[in-house]
Amino acid sequence: MVHHGLWRVQNVHTQALTITRQDRERLNGHHGRVIWFTGLSGAGKSTLANALEVELHRLGRRTYLLDGDNIRQGLNNDLDFTDVDRVENIRRIAEVSKLMMDAGLMVMTAFISPFRGDREMARELIGTENFFEVYVSTSLEVCEQRDVKGLYKKARNGLLTNMTGLNSPYEVPERPDIELDCANVTAGLAITRILSLITAQ
């Protein structure tokens, strides 16, 4: 039957007929991984993730950075900052990270991700051997002093609810793969430490 032509493609060739994560990793020359940055607003997650991506790219790694800029205005533009929506926000980010890892990429995520349960969900979904939790532990004091986006001031003035660290909780990671406080470590050293962690495997 002529109209079965399309299906027969699965039998006529002898090479691999489905491209797997392993195939993509072989082509890229490295593994797909997820490096999950967590910490307060203004702690330095995006800056650090961005600097890490620059360095990985320089080393020829295939990378992507998921952050508020490309997620909140796109995929998750239907979500708010309530607890329920924050859980869904992180769930989707974890799922997209997993897909991108499956595509052979080293994925960095830079979101507050304040709830321990959500981060554990992400780790479980992605697989603990693929998942690196980077806790950017810069103190609330320092974050609020800097207040890059003016969010802490807004929250203090009662114009912003659900501000993590002020009127919404941040659950400190119990066993992060690495902890970095920007008051105690230079960016260069931070990147070096993360690199040695993720390339040690």
Added chain:
Amino acid sequence: MVHHGLWRVQNVHTQALTITRQDRERLNGHHGRVIWFTGLSGAGKSTLANALEVELHRLGRRTYLLDGDNIRQGLNNDLDFTDVDRVENIRRIAEVSKLMMDAGLMVMTAFISPFRGDREMARELIGTENFFEVYVSTSLEVCEQRDVKGLYKKARNGLLTNMTGLNSPYEVPERPDIELDCANVTAGLAITRILSLITAQ
């Protein structure tokens, strides 16, 4: 101030400090693109998309295939097959495709995507210069005759609502970039035609 160390990374280096789509494309040696397969259940979208990925991978392209297997059970596992949920299903797929294209990948999507408005939304979001709509126009008759997943039979027996082509509409593309009917074209020729389309640019 020591705790500003992290931020200073944006100034101390002279090389590019943010990795862009263009940087990733340069590293990959090709453009990021989205090849969007649409058509009835059983038309051959997944088979064709899969065969295309195999060929692109063989040519050294960085690829990913989004389909029901990796989307419905993951990112979109909270969605049903109602009209509202189908719109949201396609919206998320379009957003993830866009992110993956931004990551420098050639992305194939294999979903019925029955509504014209949704596919236009996807095209607009992704950018018409990046977006190829492949209409797999295998007739309902042929799809139902094959009925690989047994869905048509289930729908005919009243066990399945929202079956595209039977009790839910399929809006035929008006100007697809390419149209392929598996009753009229072999898989090999179909792939050749798609390849020449997406590499013509």
